Amino acid sequence: MRAAIYGALGLLFVIHTDVWLWNDGRFLLGLPVGMSYHLLWTVAVVIVLWLAVRYAWPKELGDRQ
Amino acid sequence: MTLAVIAVYMAAVLGVGALSHRLFSGTGEDYFLATRSIGPFVLLMSLFGTHMTAFALLGASGESYRSGIGVFGLMASSSALVVPAVFLFVGTRAWAVGKRFGYTTQAQYLRDRWGSDAFGLLMFAALVALVIPYLLIGVLGAGLTLTDVTGGQVPTWVGGLVVSAVVMIYVTYGGLRGTAWANTFQTLVFMALGAATFIYVVNAMGGLGATMLRLAAARPDLMVRGDNFTPIQYLTYAFIPLSAGAFPHLFMHWLTARKASNFRVTVVAYPICIAIVWVPSVLLGVLGNLDFPALTVPESNSVMVRLIGFHAPALLAGLLGAGVFAAVMSSLDSQVLALGTMFTKDVVNHYGYDKKMSDRQQVMVGRLFVAAILVVAYLLSLVTRTTIFAMGTWSFTGFAGLFPIIVAALYWRRSTKAGAFAALATVAVLWTYYFVQGWGLPDYTVGGTGVMPVAVVTLASALAMIVVSLLSKPPEAAIVDKFFPAA
Numbered sequence A: 001m002r003a004a005i006y007g008a009l010g011l012l013f014v015i016h017t018d019v020w021l022w023n024d025g026r027f028l029l030g031l032p033v034g035m036s037y038h039l040l041w042t043v044a045v046v047i048v049l050w051l052a053v054r055y056a057w058p059k060e061l062g063d064r065q
Numbered sequence B: 001m002t003l004a005v006i007a008v009y010m011a012a013v014l015g016v017g018a019l020s021h022r023l024f025s026g027t028g029e030d031y032f033l034a035t036r037s038i039g040p041f042v043l044l045m046s047l048f049g050t051h052m053t054a055f056a057l058l059g060a061s062g063e064s065y066r067s068g069i070g071v072f073g074l075m076a077s078s079s080a081l082v083v084p085a086v087f088l089f090v091g092t093r094a095w096a097v098g099k100r101f102g103y104t105t106q107a108q109y110l111r112d113r114w115g116s117d118a119f120g121l122l123m124f125a126a127l128v129a130l131v132i133p134y135l136l137i138g139v140l141g142a143g144l145t146l147t148d149v150t151g152g153q154v155p156t157w158v159g160g161l162v163v164s165a166v167v168m169i170y171v172t173y174g175g176l177r178g179t180a181w182a183n184t185f186q187t188l189v190f191m192a193l194g195a196a197t198f199i200y201v202v203n204a205m206g207g208l209g210a211t212m213l214r215l216a217a218a219r220p221d222l223m224v225r226g227d228n229f230t231p232i233q234y235l236t237y238a239f240i241p242l243s244a245g246a247f248p249h250l251f252m253h254w255l256t257a258r259k260a261s262n263f264r265v266t267v268v269a270y271p272i273c274i275a276i277v278w279v280p281s282v283l284l285g286v287l288g289n290l291d292f293p294a295l296t297v298p299e300s301n302s303v304m305v306r307l308i309g310f311h312a313p314a315l316l317a318g319l320l321g322a323g324v325f326a327a328v329m330s331s332l333d334s335q336v337l338a339l340g341t342m343f344t345k346d347v348v349n350h351y352g353y354d355k356k357m358s359d360r361q362q363v364m365v366g367r368l369f370v371a372a373i374l375v376v377a378y379l380l381s382l383v384t385r386t387t388i389f390a391m392g393t394w395s396f397t398g399f400a401g402l403f404p405i406i407v408a409a410l411y412w413r414r415s416t417k418a419g420a421f422a423a424l425a426t427v428a429v430l431w432t433y434y435f436v437q438g439w440g441l442p443d444y445t446v447g448g449t450g451v452m453p454v455a456v457v458t459l460a461s462a463l464a465m466i467v468v469s470l471l472s473k474p475p476e477a478a479i480v481d482k483f484f485p486a487a
Helices: A002-014 A033-055 B002-021 B028-036 B040-051 B054-067 B070-101 B106-113 B117-149 B156-205 B208-218 B231-237 B240-245 B248-255 B260-291 B303-311 B314-353 B359-383 B388-411 B417-438 B453-471 B477-483
Strands: none
Touching: A002 A033, A002 B070, A033 B070, A033 B260, B002 B117, B002 B156, B002 B314, B028 B156, B028 B248, B028 B314, B028 B359, B040 B156, B040 B248, B040 B260, B040 B314, B054 B070, B054 B117, B054 B260, B054 B303, B054 B314, B070 B106, B070 B231, B070 B240, B070 B248, B070 B260, B070 B388, B106 B117, B106 B314, B106 B388, B106 B477, B117 B156, B117 B248, B117 B303, B117 B314, B117 B359, B117 B388, B117 B417, B156 B208, B156 B248, B156 B260, B156 B303, B156 B314, B156 B359, B208 B260, B231 B453, B240 B388, B248 B314, B260 B303, B303 B314, B314 B359, B388 B417, B388 B453, B417 B453
């Protein structure tokens, strides 16, 4: 699980540079697709980070006070 | 009306600072680190408020005015991934080390980590040199905003003076707890006011969908990345948010957490907070081209203020001014407090007065440094003229270059003092070289390739750390055992 989540974070980094939409002027969700893509991408980041703190929290930290 | 709204806001901030002072115990640990007692929500708000500056509101909208919607992906969404990841992997570890050994500053930790007094001193000097331009972003932004929202009636020097004075009062009075509380209040204010401004102005312009279509017809170049950015620029710009891992003011806020799990909310909610601030900022900047099609570069940094003056009543202009002041002060306070703490701990205490000063005297020295730093920053702001965005980028480039040093300290037991010196020297040389080459050229990239200097500086720093560490004598077992105890 931990490896899958870290892999997902890496994949998100790679697909951040969306060359396939670079010159695409169409609109999606009321915004230019180059911007709406990054908003949807941000939502995906939130989901993966939630998985990270839920299932891949650094073991050595635990819930130390 | 505008000035009255801003005055009420300033009074409210001072009130929050005064309230926090009621919990102040008078100890150094309380003044510098709020006795490591901060909960999850205040940690999120204070980290976010500290990280976001006038850069996010004024710089981003100005850059979007000039370069289009691609600014969101370039600066905002990359931060939405990289910064929380830095908090998760670096912030939590730094918190654990700080808690275990009682550290307050990065130099204290790095000095012990590599057993080198000289390295601690050099790191201190590098951090101070890089924070100062970052401070100026805030003071300059405040001055420009007050001038713009009052239609030029209030000169630029007044806004910077007001912000510096208010910050000086509540930081010296309330220390880090006062700063964290004020940051929380101010972060909520600038997020709410940014969103309210966006909704009001866009509705006044005819609604988001219709207005964007109108702009797409007039300026299709702003709707795509096209020639405004290159993919390699996008990829390498993503190194900029690594700077969050080396900021001294964020480091101090990490150490205030009551427990490691308090970072969880921050990690997950951070991208949402970034979107709340940056989406209105970028869209208003782009849409400004409809009403103000020919602004110069310095004028474009105030495009948001101009839009409000054009479409909204004076009350909203005042509220936006308060929102910008909130963004400015919520960063400025942490930065000056961090510098004051570094001067107190890394210089005054470390070089001769460690055993000779009482807790109360240390707090007094910290307060005097805060006051002195604000005076110097304000005076520098009076003679500095440049775009807010350019200043931020160069400051962040240097901090990102220091990031591999922090990571090696926390994660790599084989890293050595020689490797750390080599990395620091590499950052100093490359940063200076690129700064000289690129200063005054807003679109500067390495050799015109599209590669941002930050990527080269950061990767070269990491390489120097790795190669020189492996070529030098392994660190002493005592140091390794201290910082990497067996599980």
